[in-house]
Amino acid sequence: MIKASYKKYTLNFKNPSGTSRGILRTKETWFIILKEDDKIGIGETGLFRGLSIDDVDDYEDKLKWACKNINLGLTQLLSHFVNYPSIQFGLEQAFLSLESSNPYTLFSSKFTESKDSISINGLIWMGEKDFMKKQIIEKLAAGFSCIKMKIGAIDFDSEIELLTSIRKEFSSKEIELRVDANGAFNPNNALEKLHRLSELDLHSIEQPIKQGQIEEMANLCAKTPLPIALDEELIGVFSYEDKNRIITQINPQYIILKPSLVGGFAGSKEWINLAEENNIGWWITSALESNIGLNAIAQFTYTLQSNLPQGLGTGSLFTNNIDSPLEVKKGALHYNNQQNWNFNI
Known part of the structure; x- marks a missing residue:
């Protein structure tokens, strides 16, 4: 008989982090903890306020229900929580963790054996121009060859100027530049902005306009001089038929998967x-x-063997994160299995 409980935990940002939706200072999350005999399983339901489709008033009640009914088994629980992708993901993790000989090893691989790493992008948060430039210098000094910069919150000309200054110093062969607008552009002038950005030899732009504007996004993807990656557009799309419709109607150049927002491993x-x-x-x-x-996502991602830099460098953002073997070195995520976990939540 499996016993289940959950615990809430608030992560504190080292520095206030800006997006087009506002400034982030804290991030609440929940852990599902399973126990069976002398074994333990841990999963995280990473609700993202203001972004997750399951950001609803009765979220904690749903977690209570999941724990109370844990012995229904994973398949039935996943079916029950179709509209709660972050809970689906937490349950997937917890059951895999419980079944593993090591609760923190969900997918055994060369990554978890410390024999290989995952290439990742360095993340530049929005803010004043000098603040953003400081972050860029730090990421380059840390050995990143791919940088993702959030845009859309400050003056567009200033952002172009900042990106131009990087390109003057580093060619696209030296530094891959991605930008993320988080839906900040207006459909009426988005194509014009994409043309200006394309002159800087960028890799791609994430979600230039707000999700849900299918015709406008399809038109942009058809005419864009700069590859477009769908991100928020995938949130809240549950059925295979609806997913297929998004993919075939919009026909983007890329899609970006956040397992906590799209239904975990299975949804991704x-x-x-x-x-x-x-x-x-x-x-x-x-x-x-x-x-x-993050550990669960990284282990899953490694098994897929993508040759693109992934967006997995967020572990160092918090003052009170859980001590783990995850380490970022020279633009890559490593798993140092000499380092112990410290999960005492």
């Missing part, structure tokens, strides 16, 4: 399969989970 795989069937590229990113969720 369904999106990836559709993307590959339609010759669309993809990569995976974290959604500000603690190291518990």
